[in-house]
Amino acid sequence: MQKRRIVIIGGGFMGVKCALELSRANLDNTKIRLITDKSNFEYHGALYRLVAGKSPMEVCLPLRDILDESRVEIIIDKAIAIDTKDQYVTGESGSTYNYDDLVLGLGAETNYxxxxxxxxxxxxxxxxxxxxxxxxxxxxxxxxxxxxxxxxxxxxxxxxxxxxxxxxxxxxxxxxxxxxxxxxxxxxxxxxxxxxxxxxxxxxxxxxxxxxxxxxxxxxxxxxxxxxxxxxxxxxxxxxxxxxxxxxxxxxxxxxxGVKANALVDQLGAEQDRMGRIKVNQYMNAPGLENVYVGGDIASTQWSGMAQTAINDGVFVANAIRRKITNPDSVARIYSQKEPxxxxxxxxxxxxxxxxxxxxxxxxxxxxxxxxxxxxxxxxxxxxxxxxxxxxxxxxxxxxxx
Ligand SMILES: Cc1cc2nc3c(=O)[nH]c(=O)nc-3n(C[C@H](O)[C@H](O)[C@H](O)COP(=O)(O)OP(=O)(O)OC[C@H]3O[C@@H](n4cnc5c(N)ncnc54)[C@H](O)[C@@H]3O)c2cc1C
Incomplete structure (x- = not known):
């Protein structure tokens, strides 16, 4: 039997937290892949100290330190296209990544x-x-x-x-x-x-x-x-x-x-707010795409734009996928906003x-x-x-x- 393929794009707060939680869930017959364009996780909250001569160790956490013991395969590639009909993502490297569940934690871009x-x-x-x-x-x-x-x-x-x-x-x-x-x-x-x-x-x-x-x-x-x-x-x-x-x-x-959502989310064809963020439904799906989950800075939620929100979103989405796999007949949980x-x-x-x-x-x-x-x-x-x-x-x- 083919393994269920969970593809997570974005090695930031949302993506990495989701990957860690899914790995901890120890799901049978699943393959978890984290596709990200950098080999480090960046703790933005401490960036200002880096400008003033402090150690980068606080800001730059190697992904292998975080995910070494996990079941997550890290792939360094930049996603450039998402095909939600045939369910695959294309990377800048030319590789394609097929998915059964897709999690997007792509973060924000600067808006001038x-x-x-x-x-x-x-x-x-x-x-x-x-x-x-x-x-x-x-x-x-x-x-x-x-x-x-x-x-x-x-x-x-x-x-x-x-x-x-x-x-x-x-x-x-x-x-x-x-x-x-x-x-x-x-x-x-x-x-x-x-x-x-x-x-x-x-x-x-x-x-x-x-x-x-x-x-x-x-x-x-x-x-x-x-x-x-x-x-x-x-x-x-x-x-x-x-x-x-x-x-x-x-x-x-x-x-x-100024910030706006990563432009890759435009390819989902789902409704967006004025900052380009996806207007997710109560299960953190892009509306109309039940197996595509969106969280962190690219999701239009009340407290989006904060690391704590992205962490919560990562946990929520991991739980939603776990429930879908282990207990598909149960009632899906509804997303609740938490003030950071x-x-x-x-x-x-x-x-x-x-x-x-x-x-x-x-x-x-x-x-x-x-x-x-x-x-x-x-x-x-x-x-x-x-x-x-x-x-x-x-x-x-x-x-x-x-
Ligand atoms: C300077 C600064 C200070 C901040 N301070 C705080 C703070 O003190 N407290 C707080 O709660 N929040 C803070 N934030 C906000 C917080 O960092 C974000 O809300 C959080 O990073 C959002 O998490 P995310 O996972 O959505 O995106 P990110 O953490 O930005 O992660 C996105 C990831 O996706 C990767 N990526 C992007 N595009 C692609 C692609 N096409 N293919 C593959 N990978 C891709 C990126 O490289 C990155 O690794 C700060 C932000 C900044 C910029």
Whole structure:
């Protein structure tokens, strides 16, 4: 009898969690394949620290460390086409992968909303590659400062971060301290470093409690960040970013403000929301495609866009497939939304954390943030490796050179 083929695409929070759970279920006569375009799992929540010279160990977890003991076959390939009629996926390598059940955890892509010059000239913050390139650029830019004239140096020391969601806030809080340290090493005044955080809404972290926004704004201002709300980026050309009509010269503009679903999901032909995410049904299927499951950032659910949601989705989908195989006559469970914990660091050892209706700030918030980090690591790694990844937070990787 032919084995039942479960194909999972995407080696991120959703895909890997689903693969782990399916492997643990020890299903007879099934073959689980994880197709992903990278050999590492990326913990995005710690990317901002990588930009500021911290160890990549915390961010970059080899898939083999996670799945070595499992029954999952890892295939490094980029899926480029999905045929839902004949049930196969085509990879960039030319290989095809037939499936009986398909799980999609493809994650999000950057959305530049067509703002002139932004895609070509801004720095991204979505992947380890983005973070490492940005770090290298920051170091190189600051190294040139001592030999520059006033105008060039001002441009080099203006760092503009667009988007005051969690990513923008985390980066703004960390980058200032790092840039100041580098510039002081070059015997220049650290106060010349200017971090500008730009937000279109009338407050930072607009999706979170107002109190949290206020406290974190104050904290960032204390760290010297210039927080500009109700401010719109209009263009980025020739190292000049125009913010609500005002030009600002800057060598470093980081775009963290827009995401959309991975474009591969367009091929499903299922209904999508304005961010391109699939409007999944209550079983996390793409409507009309009972054996295609969609989760994480590409599913249009209330708390989509958060790692904790993607982990929950991975568990839910694994359970749904397991039930279908082991107990097909039972009633299928219905997806339920779970509000994630938002833990937003703003500078070293300080976090604003929203846990349901409760808010925590400062050191307490930070300890909760570290707890969230730990939960992520222990969800994916065996205890020893999870502890090593957790501890690596305290390692400075860097000699501040490129
Ligand atoms: C900078 C940053 C900070 C964040 N901080 C937090 C935080 O603190 N807390 C929180 O809860 N959430 C945070 N998030 C959000 C969180 O990372 C995402 O919600 C989560 O990664 C979504 O999981 P996913 O599995 O849907 O996608 P991902 O984790 O992005 O995984 C998608 C995977 O699919 C692979 N892939 C993509 N296309 C293909 C293809 N065609 N073929 C094969 N493989 C493919 C990708 O390489 C990747 O491995 C942050 C995100 C960013 C960018």
């Amino acid at each position: 909303f067509g703002i002139p010059g932004l895609q070509e000239n801004s720095w991204g913050m979505k992947t380890i590659d983005d973070a490492l390139q940005l770090k290298k650029h920051v170091i190189q830019t600051l190294q040139m400062c001592p030999a520059q004239d006033h105008a060039e140096r001002t441009k080099a020391l203006n760092f503009v971060i667009i988007g005051a969601g969690p990513t923008g806030v985390e980066l703004a809080g960390e980058l200032g301290g790092y840039a100041k340290q580098l510039i002081a090493n070059a015997n220049l005044d650290p106060n010349l470093v200017n971090i500008v955080l730009v937000e279109r809404s009338d407050r930072i972290l607009p999706k979170l409690h107002q109190k949290l926004s206020k406290k974190i704004t104050k904290r960032l201002q204390k760290l010297g960040v210039d927080v500009r709300t109700s401010c719109i980026v209009e263009s980025l050309e020739n190292d000049v970013v125009t913010l609500s009509g005002e030009p600002l010269s800057s060598s470093t503009v980081v775009w963290t403000a 914990i938002y833990a937003i660091p703003a500078g070293p050892a300080w976090s604003g954390t929203q846990f349901g209706k409760l808010n925590f700030f400062g050191r307490t918030g930070w300890m909760l943030r570290r707890l969230v980090d730990w939960v992520v690591f222990i969800n994916f790694l065996p205890f020893g490796k999870a502890w090593a990844a957790f501890r690596s937070h305290y390692h400075v990787q860097d000699d501040n050179t490129c």
